[in-house]
Amino acid sequence: MKAVGSLIFGLVLTFFGEGAFGQSPQQKAVPFHKTGILAEGTEWETPFFASDSGVEGPTVIITGGMHGNEPAGAEAADQIRHWPVVKGKIIVIPKVNQLALAAEQRRIPKFGNELSDLNRNFPKTGTPDEARTELGKAVWAFVKKQKPDWVLDLHEGFAINRQNSKSVGSSILCHPNAQTKPHFEQALAVVNASIDDPQKLFQLKSETMTVNGSLVRASMERLGAVGAILETTYADQPIAVRIRQHRLMVHRILRNLGMIENGPDQLVFRSSNETTRYVAVFQDVGVGGTGPEKIRQKLEAMEGTFETRIIGGAEIRNGSLDDFDAVIFPGGSGSKQAAALKESGREEVRDFVSDGGAYVGVCAGCYLACENFSWGLKILDAKTLSSKWARGRATLDLEFSNEATAELKLDSKKAKVLYVNGPVMGPANSELIPDFETVATFKTETAKNGSPKGIQIDSPAILRGTYGKGRVVGISPHPEQTDGLRDVLPGLLEWGLSAP
Ligand SMILES: [Zn+2]
Structure with missing residues (x-):
């Protein structure tokens, strides 16, 4: 950017x-x-x-x-x-x-x-x-x-x-x-x-x-x-x-002391000719668990490819995303992440993607991207199919599309993935957001706590779309915490970053 x-x-x-x-x-x-x-x-x-x-x-x-x-x-x-x-x-x-x-x-x-x-x-x-x-x-x-x-x-x-x-x-x-x-x-x-x-x-x-x-x-x-x-x-x-x-x-x-001239929320300084992609990982209120650190470690290990920074609502409201190529919203609570961003921060994220930035939302971050929440970003043309979100934690079967299997260099189109209360989604058919493409589909389901049965199987588990000049990836389960699927998020991030 x-x-x-x-x-x-x-x-x-x-x-x-x-x-x-x-x-x-x-x-x-x-x-x-x-x-x-x-x-x-x-x-x-x-x-x-x-x-x-x-x-x-x-x-x-x-x-x-x-x-x-x-x-x-x-x-x-x-x-x-x-x-x-x-x-x-x-x-x-x-x-x-x-x-x-x-x-x-x-x-x-x-x-x-x-x-x-x-x-x-x-x-x-x-x-x-x-x-x-x-x-x-x-x-x-x-x-x-x-x-x-x-x-x-x-x-x-x-x-x-x-x-x-x-x-x-x-x-x-x-x-x-x-x-x-x-x-x-x-x-x-x-x-x-x-x-x-x-x-x-x-x-x-x-x-x-x-x-x-x-x-x-x-x-x-x-x-x-x-x-x-x-x-x-x-x-x-x-x-x-x-x-x-x-x-x-x-x-x-x-x-x-007169030693610096930058502002306090400057997180990245980049030269014009470097190829490193800078990725902001949101770790403010509403983010939990070890997922964010696993994501950062994975990306940082790809030396020369990605550099990551932890980012919060205050930095985003102050325009810090302008210096990044991508932002990742990890697991936790979508509505709490939205509250930590506040309306002006959500607008900054929308502008960031609209101007060509990449967005990857995992679980809570995927809810946040959806179209059907008053607090949501509305950058993905997907909506949740039920208001009962506490479907539970389970290892579920996934099936990747043939195209995604090849693109992500997966050994098989079938995989098992950790799932923790992620969104079960369908098309929102918004006039304002281009349709999403399904990357992977749930082939089994969990439906605890009185959540509706039968709606998760064959629903999109991983999907991607465009928003303005930018690209948006929504990931309902946790491939970043699943052995054998840890390269999926970086692979989808690469796709997000290759917007024309
Ligand atoms: Zn100390």
Whole structure:
């Protein structure tokens, strides 16, 4: 879709010395490819990304994923690393603690209690300048070498601090002076302006020093850096919202320092000549389960083909879809997803597809695309055949069309697929939307909870159509969670992206 300026792509990392990473930055048009590996050669190795504007200014280090059960910080850092830097240097380590992130647990797997919390392994007040554990030592040596002016470490608490003082969730932990305090106060004001519920507002916690042994405290004490631990709250808040909270806070500070010029909802920066397709995966209210992450992992594994970003209603309302090629709405609740988008967000999605973007809706995302809901997008000429949606969870038989079997390179036109309350559909015969084409049909059914029997067999399970210049794929069951069918969604996405 819209090609965003590519001014940054040649400016990466001159301060590390050209050639240090195996290629000069000019050779590749992909922005911010891995610029180096921390703890290289060990099981802890993790990439860092660095952008040097070439203009004198502060050096800011941003870290995420220090604790493995706090994914929003890692995801936010991974988005922020794409921002073009116009002054100073920004160095991002998005996933500091890769093994803990993979295990989705706070502590470093396999260490005893004392060493397992990475953010207690940095030099403590009044002790020798030594970090502990192989990973802690590697991170500390790297951070010291950068001589940072600022260190911002992105975390998540288990509860919102103003509701539960046992957690530091939804707060900015800092120890500012008169000069730096306004930055934190403004970051607080910006993030709080995005929150409707007064019980969920962030707080500035600046009276006490950040925890002893943390990267931020060590950087403040030993390197003279300005530091802060930014904390969202993972309980009961969708990840897109938490990522955005981090992004808003970091954005305010970087803007104040004059280091960036982009807006806070800029999720993608792309060069005009790259072939990577950018896919937004909706993970706001109304999205549940492990499906979205499975989709992202599958697409990201196709290196050079797809890059994905988590997106929420706020970003969509602010026009972020313009920079993407496709959007995926995963399973959960269609009406709740619609509510999270709000009317203006739904209009943005319709405009996105109408202008040539691809839409893939799975289960709830397929309901969302249908024609017959007041809250729906009405971009697929299909309607549900019954208002009783709780048909249950079952493994059902599917039959793909001959054309789809060949196109998707399936071994057989028959397959078994996981189904969880997805829409049972028929033609809506709308005058405004072109007819859909059936990709696969249900050959068996489930009809629990008093839902009508006999309507699911031979109804379209996977269908596709056009809307304006764009293409829409509706998937009632869950091929992305079914062994043997995991390539179906990427295959249909490719079709969606090949609109003339
Ligand atoms: Zn943490």
